[in-house]
Structure formats: C-alpha cells, structure tokens
Amino acid sequence: MVRLSDLHPEEAAGMLAAAPRFGDIDHEATPWIDPPPLAESTICLVTSAALHRRDDVPFRFGDSGYRLIPDDINPDDLVQSQVSVNFDRTHYQRDMNVVLPIDRLHELHEAGEIGGVSAMHFSVQGASPNAKTFEASAADMANRMRELGVDAAMLAPV
Amino acid sequence: MCTAAVGVLSHFLQRHGIATTSISLIREQSEAVHPPRALWVPFPLGRPLGVADNPEFQTDVLRSALGLLESATKPTIVDYTREAPDGGGDGLWACAIELPTPEVSELEASLRAEIDLLMPRYLEARRRRGRSTFGMSGAKLEQIDQLVSYAVAVAEGGGFDQIPASATGRDWTHPTPMLIRFVVEDLRAFYQESVTSDADAGPPSQHDMHAWIFRETALGRLIMQIAQLITDDDDPRLLFIRGLLIPEGFWEGGPTFGGPPPGEDPREFLIRSRRYLQGQEA
Numbered sequence: 001m002v003r004l005s006d007l008h009p010e011e012a013a014g015m016l017a018a019a020p021r022f023g024d025i026d027h028e029a030t031p032w033i034d035p036p037p038l039a040e041s042t043i044c045l046v047t048s049a050a051l052h053r054r055d056d057v058p059f060r061f062g063d064s065g066y067r068l069i070p071d072d073i074n075p076d077d078l079v080q081s082q083v084s085v086n087f088d089r090t091h092y093q094r095d096m097n098v099v100l101p102i103d104r105l106h107e108l109h110e111a112g113e114i115g116g117v118s119a120m121h122f123s124v125q126g127a128s129p130n131a132k133t134f135e136a137s138a139a140d141m142a143n144r145m146r147e148l149g150v151d152a153a154m155l156a157p158v
Numbered sequence: 159m160c161t162a163a164v165g166v167l168s169h170f171l172q173r174h175g176i177a178t179t180s181i182s183l184i185r186e187q188s189e190a191v192h193p194p195r196a197l198w199v200p201f202p203l204g205r206p207l208g209v210a211d212n213p214e215f216q217t218d219v220l221r222s223a224l225g226l227l228e229s230a231t232k233p234t235i236v237d238y239t240r241e242a243p244d245g246g247g248d249g250l251w252a253c254a255i256e257l258p259t260p261e262v263s264e265l266e267a268s269l270r271a272e273i274d275l276l277m278p279r280y281l282e283a284r285r286r287r288g289r290s291t292f293g294m295s296g297a298k299l300e301q302i303d304q305l306v307s308y309a310v311a312v313a314e315g316g317g318f319d320q321i322p323a324s325a326t327g328r329d330w331t332h333p334t335p336m337l338i339r340f341v342v343e344d345l346r347a348f349y350q351e352s353v354t355s356d357a358d359a360g361p362p363s364q365h366d367m368h369a370w371i372f373r374e375t376a377l378g379r380l381i382m383q384i385a386q387l388i389t390d391d392d393d394p395r396l397l398f399i400r401g402l403l404i405p406e407g408f409w410e411g412g413p414t415f416g417g418p419p420p421g422e423d424p425r426e427f428l429i430r431s432r433r434y435l436q437g438q439e440a
Binding site for chain 1: 160161163164166167168169170171172173174175176177178179180181182183184186187191192194202203204205206207208209210211213216217220221223224225227228231232233284287288289290291293294296331332336339340343347350351354361362363364367401402403404405406407412413414415432435436
C-alpha cells in the first residue's frame, strides 16, 4: 500500500510538486519501439536506487551519470549512495531482488520466458531535481546497451 | 522523485533506440511524464518488486512489467492490483533486543554500548545473507568506531571537517559536509541489519524501523542532536542535510527540508545548497 494519500503530507506535496517539473518533457517526440518477442529478447535492468560497486566513485547529490553493475556481481559488493532518506531500505537490506531483481530475471530466462539477461545492468541517482540532465547519459547508456546486445530495458524506481 | 526520473529516462532511452518498460511507484508522476510503458504498483517507496524473500511475488511483478513489452501498442500505464503480502507492514514489528538505558549526557558511550550489543547479530546476519549494505561512506566495518567519533564530534558542535583517517587508503567517498549523511546512513544500516537478523521474521516497515531508531536508540538521539545544530545554524543551505537525515514526519519542528531565504528563487537555492553540500562551494 503506498499511494500519495499514505505518505506524510510533506512528502506527498513534494512528489506532486515534482510532477509538472518532470512533465514538461515532450513525450510525443519519443518514438514507439516494439522489441522482439520476449522469449527472444535480452533484457537489462536500470535502477534509480544509486547502487554501485564499493570501489566505484559514488553518486553525487544531483549526479546525472550512471554506473554499471555486472550481472554476476557479488551482492556484498553493492552499496548505495542514494541521498533520499524517504524510502524503505529494510527490504532491500534483506534481499537485493526487491530493488534489483537479477535472480528473478535469470529464472525467467531459464524458464524460456525471456531470451537472455544482459551481462551488465545500469544504475542512476533518481533523486534528481531535474531529470532532463539524464539526456546525455541516456544516449551513452543506449550505446552500451546495444553493445551488450540488449533488446529492452526494465527500469525500476525506489 | 525516482518514479518521474525513471519515466524521463525511459523517454531518452527510447529516443536512442532502446525499448523500455518500467515500474511506477507514484502514479501521479507517471501520469505527468507519460513513460512509454509503466506498471504502477501499490507498494511502499523503496520496494518496486514488492517484498523481500518472496521470489514468487517478485516474479509476478517482474513478469507483469516485462509483459508490457509485448502487450502495449502505445504509451501505457497499467495498474498492478495485488497488494504486497505484508500489506506495507506498519505496526507489525517490535525490536526484540533490549538496549542499554541511554545516559543523556553520555551520547558517545551509549552509542558504543549499543553497537557492542548489536555486533554479534550484525555479523550473524551478514554471514547468513552473504551481504551487507554497510560501507556507503567508504568505511570498512572495523572503522565503525571512527564513524561514531566523527558523528559525535559533529553532533557536539565540532563542525563537519574533523574527518577520521580512511582505512581504504584514499579519501572518503563523499566530501564534507555531505559525508555526515552517509556516515549516519552506515550507522543506521548497521542497526537495521542487526535487529532484523532473525531469519524467520519478515523485515519491518521503514516507518516502524525509523520509529524505533528515533524513540529508543542513542543513534536516534545523535541524529536529532545533529539536526538541532543544523536548525540553530545561520546557514540555510545546511537544512538540506537535515532533510537527508530525518524522514518526513519525524522532525517535530515541521518539514525536514528547509526552504530558501525570503526572496531567493527555490531553484537557485537548490543549486547553491547542492554545491555547498558537495564541498564545491564554501
């Protein structure tokens, strides 16, 4: 259960205030893309949880860059430099898959439901005051995804 | 802002040729951004796949989001109708560990006593899970005493620059004053992972966890003491740190984030504050 009405009023107000700021993107300029059938598609994950490897440079506040997370990462090598304190960390501390479902993706692959799992996944700092700053990073991420043979990206916020 | 950021990023990735699907945690943000494909889920922030340690449930959410890659023919927001199996979890958890009675004048000693008591449970949990989220500040576990010394020094008015030596042989991974946010987050992760070490009990909700930390632990007193110092300081840029230390609803003085001084543009104030917190501006 979390709907805006379930959040603290200050937090809900912040979420609503943010919507128009992000909403002025020209969404009609985005082309529609149909990937191959799922059973033939290689999928990568993109998290906004600011996860990265312990020896990576952490995300700065307002960072518009990205970090690569190897598909075979040792979960103990993952840390988080998300600046926001207003989201649940207890489940993530218990189970990486509640934020970054690498194990679930592999199970779907083994079951033949998806064609493959990317050798790398992607992470960004989602607590961004202006997501348009992601544009340059997104172009580079898309190039990396193509190099990795990715057909579609599955994005998840926190 | 994560849901909005994910929506915007979806647009940019598709403009560069990559098909996207996504999860939405705040429907209103997705409605504003119109991502190509989004599955809105009714779960607490921070839990896009719903619940820990439940592969069946997580798979169902993931399958639903991926399914939009085949079923959607135009920009689409679909509602996922199953609630998280723990219902969000508020009010279901109580800490099973009795901590030493805090001595109001002995913040540092109280903190160290709590950490000593929690350490066996933390180590047990880390061994069983094979992972820990401790280390966001760049510290190793054996440096936890240094984290305590630094945080207490800040809380007692020593300023943000008395940083301990780093065990990693390089600078701390965050500049001051932002470093205090991740030092506190490491201490909080240590506490949280310790008291949720029981493999049979589900994790508590974040609200219950915050309530326990702020009402019953020396760590909570430490955070509040830092927040009070920030509040009493003349520099409004520091109020951002307060908002990054204390979740909304736990600061009795009102909203945890401050606002710009009268007459200053909020966007300009945000940029100025961010540069200061990242150590890029005095």
